[in-house]
Amino acid sequence: MDELADLTERLVSIPSHEDETAAGDAIEEWLRAETDATVERDDAGNVLAFAGATDDPDADSLALVGHHDVVPPAPEQTTGEGTDGEYVVERRDGRIYGRGTADMKGSVAAAMCAFRDAAPPAGRELIFASFVGEEVGGDGARHAIDAGFAPDRAVVAEGSTNYSKPGVTDVVVAHRGRRGSRLVARGEAAHASEPEAGENAIYRACDAIDGVRDLDTPRATVLGNDVSGSLAVTIVDGGETWNVIPERCEATVDERTVPGGYADLEGVADAVPGVELVVDQDLPPMACGDAAFADAALDVARAVHDERGLDAPEQVTKPHATDAGWLAQAGTDCLVCGASEPGEAHTDTESASVDVLDRCYRIYTGIAEREL
Structure with missing residues (x-):
């Protein structure tokens, strides 16, 4: 848990509301240092990593997907004048505060650790992707899709915590577009x-x-x-x-x-x-067309919650558009599952729970290792 929290703080401290390059560099460097995966950086600045059955044309593919761009910070969320300067990051009362903790560098960090640690079944290609430009309409996701990014399934790490009830991280099977x-x-x-x-x-x-x-x-x-x-x-x-x-x-x-x-x-x-x-x-809506995938992900999420004595999560819907819409439009069966709670993203007090980030790491790892 300490490693995940430290990685979250590192990513959150890097400004990425105008230029995502430095944040992408940090993600790319960590993946190259911590994994044996094939790591790529495309022309748009997206960071992609591939592991497992990458040479098997018949392998099924599962992607853990996030984005490392953020909306502009409030003045109090930076160390400089206005929105200039390094982002302020604080850890207190079991939460990490700072621009991008909830939306969504915390869940990106959880997906990075899960990508490294998961042991997917034989015949599965495991993919990690962190896109640029999500906050301005999915520019990075669309670039990757146009270049051939087409996983069979994806877990998009946008917020799904506290949707069905307080204290749970749900599995989103559909969301609205705009x-x-x-x-x-x-x-x-x-x-x-x-x-x-x-x-x-x-x-x-x-x-x-x-x-x-x-x-x-x-x-x-x-x-x-x-x-x-x-x-x-x-x-x-x-x-x-x-x-x-x-x-x-x-x-x-x-x-x-x-x-x-x-x-x-x-x-x-x-x-x-x-x-x-x-x-x-x-911005397209998303609907998961693979009921078995959705049920398997929910089983994993419920097992993680049960281990901690928490209420059971549910399959839910989300009111906001995400990059899952672009992926679904291109033919990928998507689910959304992440640490952000309603009311946290894009605020001047944005934060994420360290315990929930660890929960997401365990959910992503479990889904990556699950037979689907």
Whole structure:
């Protein structure tokens, strides 16, 4: 446990909100020093390591996946001015505090140790991957996938702790995606004293917004777990001055998607003259299609909890998009399991429990060694 906590602190101390290079260097150096795996660094900065049946074309492959980029730290989380300088790391009351402990360098450290220590069954290729650019839309994962990264199964080490009940690390079998869109309304400008001479783009946008409010959000069921989407207009921007009929107005829509389902925003745009749907971001949802994999992972997680006298974890769903969405879209059966608890990631008091990090290490090791 001390080694894992020390490795977590080392990774967390390295700034990686603007440039992930130094954090990737530390991960790569540790893997080369601590394992006999084939370690690679791709053009995007992703760190990949391969062990086990790497020369067997018929081997099944299992990846332990994380990311080493973080969101910008709060000023109090660095030793320099603003967000410059080394990150501050503190260990107290059984937790490690600092930017990236929860999201997700703590779980990356647990996956690194599990990758080193696990003895996978014959015929399995065990892979470790830490991606860049997860926080900005999965840039690293998409680069790796485009270059041929295609494990059969993956455990993505995003947060799953305290989901079904306090004190447990659950197994996530599905999560929502996010589509960020704009309903762009165009009209015709005119002097506001003669509104009939123009076409008010704000009115057209309002008609489209009414259409959004009337939409049903999609739902899905994954391995017996219900996943519901959501839909909200979050920004309205139109008009330039008080005495001109506006010729343009935009309504920004935050849509949380589910496996296999989107809200019919295209239909809303088509129903209102002068309105166009523009999709700015589409982070895919994830659904595990391998029930045996999900059940085996849950068995491992329950055994780890039982050894410590803890309540049993469950198969659950997650509201946030992760790199598991990109991997699932490319054909990998994914699960999410990690140390981060709701309310920890991206905060100025971000932290992770040392005990939970050790729990994740044992879960990852057990899954890597389990016949699937």
